[in-house]
Amino acid sequence: MSHRTILTERQRQDLLELPKDEPTLLQYYILSDEDILRVNKKRKAANKLGYALQLCAFRYPGRLLQKKEFIPQETLRFIAQQLGLDQNELIEYGLRTETRYEHSSSLQRSYGFRTFQDSDEKSFIN
Secondary structure, eight states: OOOOOOSOHHHHHHHHOOOOSHHHHHHHOOOOHHHHHHHTTSSSHHHHHHHHHHHHHHHTTSSOOOTTOOOOHHHHHHHHHHHTOOGGGGGGTTSSHHHHHHHHHHHHHHHTOOOOOGGGHHHHOO
C-alpha cells in the first residue's frame, strides 16, 4: 500500500501536541491512585516526574515524548503539582539515555500499550 500524506505538517503538530488548556488536562492528565503508586516506585524526583509525563503522553495524544522535547509549562505544572514535586526536577530527567527507554518499556508492560504494527492496519480497514 502506498503512503499518502493526509495532514499538513501544522495539522500533524496540532494533533500530536501535548495539551495546555485546563479542560483537556483535567480530562486526560489526572493521575489515578494506581498511577501515583507506580510513579512513586521511581527513586529520584526527576524520574518520577518524567515517568508521569511519559504516561500522560502515551495516553493522550498517544505517543512517546521525544528527547529534548519542549514540555508546555502548563502541562508540566499540572503533573508536578499532582505528585507534590517541583517542576524544575524535569531538568535532570533522562540524563542516562537508558532511563527513557526503560520507562517506555515499563509503561508498555504495565498499561498494555504497544507499538502499532503493520498487522494492526487490517483491524482499521473495513
